[in-house]
Amino acid sequence: SYVLTQPPSVSVAPGKTARITCGGNNIGSKSVHWYQQKPGQAPVVVIYYDSDRPSGIPERFSGSNSGNTATLTISSVEAGDEADYYCQVWDSSSDHRGFGGGTKLTVL
Amino acid sequence: QVQLVQSGAEVKKPGASVKVSCKASGYTFTSYYMHWVRQAPGQGLEWMGIINPSGGSTVYAQKFQGRVTMTRDTSTSTVYMELSSLRSEDTAVYYCATSGYSYGSNDYWGQGTLVTVSS
Secondary structure (H helix, E strand, O other): OOOOEOOOEEEEOOOOOEEEEEEOOOHHHOOEEEEEEOOOOOOEEEEEOOOEOOOOOOOOEEEEEEOOEEEEEEOOOOHHHOEEEEEEEEEOOOOEEEEOOOEEEEEO | OOEEEEOOOEEEOOOOOEEEEEEEEOOOHHHOEEEEEEEOOOOOEEEEEEEOOOOOOEEEOHHHOOOEEEEEEOOOOEEEEEEOOOOHHHOEEEEEEEEOOOOOOOOOEOOOEEEEEOO
């Protein structure tokens, strides 16, 4: 199965930029979705198809995908951004999808 | 508005089966795929499989093949996920979630159903 690797944790001061990576073999050839999950809540998609942003998601959230790494970037981080973030891809070879292990974003 | 309402919490003994339902409203039921994703306590998200409500076709994650069955009832706009031979490691919150394409993002999620497996 296709393996996605995320750092377990990322810490950032308010107002700074957070970058959360998602590594996978040639992930740049796949479509990556990103989800935010706060405690006790269902996940919410914040970026889909690498870099598209759903309505209602602040412009501070952006995504990129190239080579072996996809990146979720959150600029001007706010306390309310503190959450777990997961990347997700669909593997066309197996018709399966998978999640990265998740990254806990801490706002200092 | 799109709503996915799941059935309530369950407590099961090891070896038993559980069937979780997910009732959809606010859209054409057969127009969106439905996925099942679970999350063990303190752990990450785990994709279990997908069902196409239009024809009922399914794809299951390798880990669950032989133990999971996903079905749908178009008359009630409800999808079901049944997991058999339960063990303690299956204790988790189970979510249903839609996608517009099999490879698309999961745009809408149910509230989650806690399944506890304990003797």
